[in-house]
Amino acid sequence: MKTFLTALLICLVMPVCAQQAITASGGTLRVLDKITGRTQDLEFGNGQTQTVExxxxxxxxxxxxxxxxxxxxxxxxxxxxxNAADPVFRGWMIASAPALNALDHPRYDVWALRCSSE
Incomplete structure (x- = not known):
């Protein structure tokens, strides 16, 4: 019990260091057409819009x-x-957990792959 209380006290006293994030110049997304089975990797710059079908x-x-x-x-x-006024998706997609916040569309899947280094 004493060990548990000591560990708990250490956890409460130690500051939690948040991991810093770096903003890249852009990134790569993968688009899957579920009907044709075709995938396409798209390179984006921040703020860039691309059209896929x-x-x-x-x-x-x-x-x-x-x-x-x-x-x-x-x-x-x-x-x-x-060209709908309301987006079908708006938010953060995480490369390692694409299902965490995914596009819910009957035909397409979109997920983040990586950020660009340049």
């Missing part, structure tokens, strides 16, 4: 953990389908 995908920002560029990328995306 009826989808317009905008990557606002791509970030990665400082000191680990090949680490977990996460990208803020806005995806419009068929």
């Amino acid at each position: 009826l989808m317009a995908i905008t990557m606002t920002e791509c970030r990665y953990p400082s000191g680990n560029q090949s680490g977990d990328a996460y990208a803020f995306l806005t995806i419009l389908y068929n």
Whole structure:
């Protein structure tokens, strides 16, 4: 019991160091057409919009953990389908956990792969 209380006290007293994120110049996304089975990798710059068939995908920002560029990328995306006013997806996608915040579309899957180094 004493060991547990000591460990608990250490955890409460020690400051939690948040990992810093670096904003990259852009990133890479993969798009899957579930009907044809075709995948396509797209390179984006931050703020850039690209069109894939009826989808317009905008990557606002791509970030990665400082000191680990090949680490977990996460990208803020806005995806419009068929020129609709409301996006079918708007939020952060995480490369290592694409299902955590995924595009919910009957035909397409989109996920972040990595951030660009340049």
